[in-house]
Amino acid sequence: MDWKPVTLSPSPLDQSWYEASARARLAGLLDADSFQEFIGPEQRMMSPHLPLFDLPRAFDDGMIVGHGLLEAQPVLVAAQEGRFMGGAFGEIHGAKLVGLLRAALAVKPSAVLILFDTGGVRLQEANAGETAIAEIMRAIAIARAAGIPVIGLIGGRAGCYGGGGLVAGTCSRLVISEGGRLSVSGPEVIETNRGAEEFDSRDRALVWRTMGGKHRRLLGAADAFVDDTIGAFRAAALAAIPAAPAFDLATLQAEQARLEARLDRFGDCADATEIWGRLGVDDPTAVPGLTTEAFDALLDRLPEGPHHAR
Amino acid sequence: MTDWCQERTAREARLERARAHADGKVVPAARVVDLLEAILQPGDRVCLEGDNQKQADCLARGLSACDPARVHDLHMVQSGIVLPEHLDIFEQGIAKRLDYSYSGPQGGRIAKMLYGGQIELGAVHTYLELFARYFIDLTPNVALIAGVSADRDGNLYTGPNTEDTPTVVEATAFKNGVVVAQVNAIVDRVSRVDIPGDRVDFVVEADKPFYVEPLFTRDPGAVTETQILMAMMAIKGIYAEYGIRRLNHGIGFGTAAIELLLPTYAERLGLKGKIATHWALNPHPSLIPAIESGWVSQIHCFGSEVGMDKYIRARPDVFFTGSDGSLRSNRAFCQTAGLYACDLFIGSTLQIDLQGHSSTVTTNRVAGFGGAPNMGSDPHGRRHPSDTWMKAGREAGGTGDPALRRGRKLVVQLVETFGDKLVPAFVEKLDALELAKKLNLELAPVMVYADDVTHIVTEEGIANLLLCRTLDEREQAIRGVAGYTEVGRGRDHAEVERLRARGIIRRPEDLGIEPLDADRSLLAARSIKDLVHWSGGLYEPPAKFRNW
Numbered sequence: 134m135d136w137k138p139v140t141l142s143p144s145p146l147d148q149s150w151y152e153a154s155a156r157a158r159l160a161g162l163l164d165a166d167s168f169q170e171f172i173g174p175e176q177r178m179m180s181p182h183l184p185l186f187d188l189p190r191a192f193d194d195g196m197i198v199g200h201g202l203l204e205a206q207p208v209l210v211a212a213q214e215g216r217f218m219g220g221a222f223g224e225i226h227g228a229k230l231v232g233l234l235r236a237a238l239a240v241k242p243s244a245v246l247i248l249f250d251t252g253g254v255r256l257q258e259a260n261a262g263e264t265a266i267a268e269i270m271r272a273i274a275i276a277r278a279a280g281i282p283v284i285g286l287i288g289g290r291a292g293c294y295g296g297g298g299l300v301a302g303t304c305s306r307l308v309i310s311e312g313g314r315l316s317v318s319g320p321e322v323i324e325t326n327r328g329a330e331e332f333d334s335r336d337r338a339l340v341w342r343t344m345g346g347k348h349r350r351l352l353g354a355a356d357a358f359v360d361d362t363i364g365a366f367r368a369a370a371l372a373a374i375p376a377a378p379a380f381d382l383a384t385l386q387a388e389q390a391r392l393e394a395r396l397d398r399f400g401d402c403a404d405a406t407e408i409w410g411r412l413g414v415d416d417p418t419a420v421p422g423l424t425t426e427a428f429d430a431l432l433d434r435l436p437e438g439p440h441h442a443r
Numbered sequence: 444m445t446d447w448c449q450e451r452t453a454r455e456a457r458l459e460r461a462r463a464h465a466d467g468k469v470v471p472a473a474r475v476v477d478l479l480e481a482i483l484q485p486g487d488r489v490c491l492e493g494d495n496q497k498q499a500d501c502l503a504r505g506l507s508a509c510d511p512a513r514v515h516d517l518h519m520v521q522s523g524i525v526l527p528e529h530l531d532i533f534e535q536g537i538a539k540r541l542d543y544s545y546s547g548p549q550g551g552r553i554a555k556m557l558y559g560g561q562i563e564l565g566a567v568h569t570y571l572e573l574f575a576r577y578f579i580d581l582t583p584n585v586a587l588i589a590g591v592s593a594d595r596d597g598n599l600y601t602g603p604n605t606e607d608t609p610t611v612v613e614a615t616a617f618k619n620g621v622v623v624a625q626v627n628a629i630v631d632r633v634s635r636v637d638i639p640g641d642r643v644d645f646v647v648e649a650d651k652p653f654y655v656e657p658l659f660t661r662d663p664g665a666v667t668e669t670q671i672l673m674a675m676m677a678i679k680g681i682y683a684e685y686g687i688r689r690l691n692h693g694i695g696f697g698t699a700a701i702e703l704l705l706p707t708y709a710e711r712l713g714l715k716g717k718i719a720t721h722w723a724l725n726p727h728p729s730l731i732p733a734i735e736s737g738w739v740s741q742i743h744c745f746g747s748e749v750g751m752d753k754y755i756r757a758r759p760d761v762f763f764t765g766s767d768g769s770l771r772s773n774r775a776f777c778q779t780a781g782l783y784a785c786d787l788f789i790g791s792t793l794q795i796d797l798q799g800h801s802s803t804v805t806t807n808r809v810a811g812f813g814g815a816p817n818m819g820s821d822p823h824g825r826r827h828p829s830d831t832w833m834k835a836g837r838e839a840g841g842t843g844d845p846a847l848r849r850g851r852k853l854v855v856q857l858v859e860t861f862g863d864k865l866v867p868a869f870v871e872k873l874d875a876l877e878l879a880k881k882l883n884l885e886l887a888p889v890m891v892y893a894d895d896v897t898h899i900v901t902e903e904g905i906a907n908l909l910l911c912r913t914l915d916e917r918e919q920a921i922r923g924v925a926g927y928t929e930v931g932r933g934r935d936h937a938e939v940e941r942l943r944a945r946g947i948i949r950r951p952e953d954l955g956i957e958p959l960d961a962d963r964s965l966l967a968a969r970s971i972k973d974l975v976h977w978s979g980g981l982y983e984p985p986a987k988f989r990n991w
Contacts, residue, residue, distance in 0.1 A: 141707055141967065152963050311972075311991070337990040345990070421991035 146364030150288040151312035153363060155197050155212035158248055161363035162286075162370065163201035163210065170199040171236075172229060180223050182258040191217045194225040198233040204371055206243035209233055215250030215291035222296055223255040227265020234272035237281050244282040244374045247304065252319065253295015266296035273303045274380070282306065282377030286366050287313035287355070292344070294319045302354075305377035308369040309346035309355040316344040342405040342421055347428060351409060351420075352399075353391065358432075360425045412437070450619035457482045457621050458644060465645055468597045469629060472650040475505030482585055482621050483514045489538075490583040490615065493523035494606040494774070495545070495813070496656055496746045499589035501625045501649035503528040506587065511536040518542070518565075520581045522573055522607055522774075524549050524811070526654070533562050542581055543811060544568045550808035557809065557882050567888060570814045571778045574607070577614035586615035586622045589653045592633050593626040597643035600626075600633035603747030603755065603770035604655060608638060610775040616642035627652040634767040657749035657985050659725040661699035663968045669859055669902045672951065672961035674700035677789065678709050680905045680954045681855060681898060682718040685831045689721045691781040691818045693790025697857040699729040701789070706736035706967040723781035723818070726751040726762065726770065728984065732967035732977045734761055743780050744772040745814065750988075754981035774814070781818035786831035788818040789855040792890055793862060794870050797918045797930065799893035799908055801856055802875040809878070812890060819891040821852045835897060838909040851909065854891060855898040860926030867928035868901075869921065893917075899924055903931070904950040911947060923948045 145161040153161070159168050172178050174192035183190050195217035200209050211230045213220040230247070237245050254262035273283050285304040287293045292314035293301050301307055301315060309315060318326075320334035333339060342348055350358040357373060359365040378384045399408045406417035413436045414420060423431065446452075460481040464474045479502070483489070491506060492499040506514075507528040517538040524530065524546040532538040533556060542565035546553050556562045568576070577583065588611055591602035601608050616622050623645045624638075678701060681687065692698040705719055715738055722742040724730070728751060733739055743763055747755070747770050755762045755770045765771045781788065792801040803810055825832070832850030841848045858868045879887040899906045899921060906920040915938075923939035925931030942948045951958050968974045971988045 143964075148964055149969060152969055336986070337988075338986055341990040421989075 144364075146362065146367065148363050149361050150310060150363050150366050151290060151361050154216065155195075155214040155248065155250065158363060158366075159197060159199075159201070159210060159212050162246070162248070162367050163203055163208070164205065167202035168199055168210070169201065170197060171233070172198065178225055178229075180225050180258065182223065182261070186257050188257065194223060194229070195220055196226040196229045198229045200240070200242065203243070203246070203367070203374075206374070207240070209237050209240060209242045209245045210248065211245070212248035213250040213289070213291075213297075215289040218255055220249075220251035220289065220291045220297070221253060221255035222251065222262040222265050223258040224261035224265065226255070227262060227269060231265060231268045231272050234269065234276050234283070237276045238279055242281065244284050244370075244377070245276060246370055247283065247285050247300070248289070249285055249287045249293040249297050249301060250289025250291045251293060251295070251297035252291050253297055262296065266299060269300050270303045273300065277305055277380035282374050284308065284370055284373045284377070286370060287315055287346070288359075288361060288366060289313065292316070292319075305380070306357070306373040307349075307355040308357045308359055308366060308373060309349055310359050310361045310365070311341075311346045312361050313346045314341065314344040315346075315349045315354060320344070338421065345421075347420055347423070348405045348408075350428075350432070351412060351414075352395065358425060358428055365425075454619045454621060457484075461621075461645065467595055468640075468644065468646050469595055470645050470647045472501060472648055475502065475647055476508045478623065478645060478647070479505050479587075480509050480513050482623070483509070483517065484584075485514070485516045486518065487584040488518045488520055488581065490521045490577075490586045490588075490611050491519060491529065492586070492588040492607060492611060493521050493525045493529055494604065494746060495523060496658060496748075497589050497601075497604040497606055498523075498526055498654045499587050499625050500526055500528070500654045501647060501651070502587040502589070502623065506537065507531045507535060509537055515539070520573070520577070520583055522570055523547070524553060525656075530556060539563055540565060542566055542568065542573065542576070544570050544573050545811040545813040547810060550810040554807055554809045554878070554882070564882075564884075567809065567811050569812045569816045570774060571782065571817045574610045574775045574778075577610065582618045582620070583611065583615045584620050586611045586620060588612065588622065588624045590624050590626045590637070592628045592630045593624060593643070593646040594630060594633050594640070595646075597624070597640035597646055598633050598636045599624055599638035599640070599643055599646075600635055600767075601637040603752055603772060605637055605772045606746040606774045609773060612638050612642050621645075623647065625649045625653065635765040635769070637765075637771070655749055657988070659694055659727050659748045660750070660971075660984065660988055661694070661696055661727070661729055662971055662988055663699070663703055663729060663966055663973065664970045666696050666700050666703065666963065666966060668961045668963060670697045670700040671704070671963065671965055672902055672956070672958055673697055673857055673859070673900050674704050675708055675956050675961055675965075676905055676951060676954055677701055677855065677857060677900050678704060678714070678718075679712060679956060680949055681787075681853065681900070682709070683712060683714055685786070685834055685853060687718050687787045687831050687853065689785045689829070689831075690719060690787040690789070691723045691785045692727070693788075693815065693857075694725075694727075695791035695857070697791055697859075698789055699727070700966070702727060702729045702733055703966040703968055705733040705738050707965050710736070723777050723785050726755055728971070728974050728982055729968070731974050731982060734758065735977050736967075743777050744770060745774045745777040746772045749985045750983045753983060754978050757981050778814050778817050781814070782820070782822050783825055785818065785852070786829055787853040787855065788815075789857055790815055790819060791857050793868065794873050794875075795856060795858065795868060795899065795921065796870055796873050796893075797921060798914070799896045799899065799917065799921060800873060800889050801891045801896065802873045802888060803890050804873070804875040804878055804888045806874045806877050806881075809882075809888065812888070815890055819854045820895045821854065823849070825850070825852070835909060838907070840912065851897060853897045854895045855900060856891065856896055857900045860901050860903060860924075860928050860931060867930070869925035869928045869930035871930065901926060904948055904953070907947050907949070910945065916942065916947065920947050
């Protein structure tokens, strides 16, 4: 495994994205003091469902939306707080994101940034949550069709699972870190339904090599792999905005073709390392230990270039 | 005429019977049961090496496969009851009586078997106590031990987890006992002789390497902000004030937080070189950042830790290592060091009562003591002064000529007011008393007695029990840091404020600590991977701690 000195820097940009709260991520990601929140916690727009289950509510329902500047460009942002109910989508939580995406049509920002940190739909308000997922995906498609890039940033404790994984799949570009995981069914869900032989959710290395940032980047599901710092996410978000593809028939056909080819090529692989081997990685077992620099160098060396579909 | 050599003659007879199953000293794994049935006699005192970490598991499986008609009524004398086989043999009738120290994962089953009368209990010991009794009245007739490798003469390499082995062998081999070692490999030449071959009678090449549990690894990713706050208070309010340089840490997340704050928070307080330089400690991965930042002069270890071998080999200035480069640990010596040569023990517990007695017992588990009571006690045999020890002694007060007063070891309990599943850590009455009644134990299993505890640190503050002059003050000092538990809410507010004015209770703000500053960004490492990076890739965490 490669190693790097651990910094003890106090700069906000050097702080861990994975460790930070949703609000701290936004504060570090955007230009200093540029963030303005819509429907802030002072409005106490809370879940109407959780009290039925005797569960505590959050004043922001775990979703922070607003606008700000990224290197002086106006952006709309949404950040999920993974520490409140695992960042799960409920009625208010989802509605805030839908509203933000719809507002993008009027505001015309340089991009909408979604800071995912979610286990999926909130079970206590599942119908409202599932509906929200559908509405969000539709709103993203409409925003993208209007020429507004929607960039997903994935690196939180809860990962990006369930409906969050579906929503991420509709974004123009995805940035992911090692700590981030991107999938629809989570490890425990797979184990519960198919048994530990199929997927041992306690095997952390297995979880990360199957759902983690490096694998998603290698497969082309994510477009950039970054260090777990707020500064690295900021830089990657800036780079992703101009790289967002047009949302047209050609892009969608290319994406469909890419996914079909991927399934043909790797469908019979039992483990991520087999996929990496077929991609031309010489030493697949070394991949999880690579630093970001070494991993980027590996991506450059691979026979196929980076995927630029979607 | 008196026969003064009956034991030796008996030993020769055992060896003679056993030799049929051995090639010289070497016994194949498939013959273990034959070997043990040949050596063991009913009623034997047997140490089946079960350490904190290293387990003689092949011999344990062999023992539990013995015919109870031939091998029965054994008296087991071993520090750890860890593997299922350690208790199976009681159900099978192979063993009958038990003297031990620590039962960790088997604590629940032991309680049931004690209650059901399947185990005749001698006593639950601390490590040093059981080791001491090996030389007085619990000397093993047969020791079944574990090592990494052996040569054909029985010279044994125990590897980094030497742990209890030298003590067990010393007591057995020099008192006419038989020593059988399981090893992972028979080699032409061992890399270092930890146990000389003339103390080992038989060597079994095990069917698979002995089991080692990573007991001392705490994932920095799971350290909470409450634990960080408590660690900040301990560092500023205790380590800095008493200038604690020689110390032992328990294995909880609170002490891991202290280790991870040394290169950051403690460094900012200017404490480097002034505290936490000399340790009796297992090689905790969470201490790597402090070691790498130059905080630590040296560490003596009870045992090793999975994944730390390469790192330890590369840091011989810090660790005790053999001529082969690997760690040499020794539980008996390190426990003694922790008892006599350390000025502070800090650890966690499950329950503290109004006097300050603490216990890790719950009503349905007998987890045993291990080494915490040895280190978490004030050794009255100590005679060398240190500034820390003398300051604590002065605080404890007393009358007469100061030159005739002893110092005090600092024994600190680091506990969150509510533990796992919001169970209160402060109670009116310890569950240990209930358990003692249920199992007819003469002594309630108390981990650290009240008269040994000097400080209690919770998220609400520090209670300095040394400064309490009456039992009432002591009770209110404890209630005064017990937060919103029943015990905490039962405090006399005016008395608690008086104690605070006297510095007996100190809140974070009294120490100049802002609780909102207790943030995970203060941790020198926030993940296992950070620890690997700190170690320059030398630390190799076991799979269960990796997410890569």
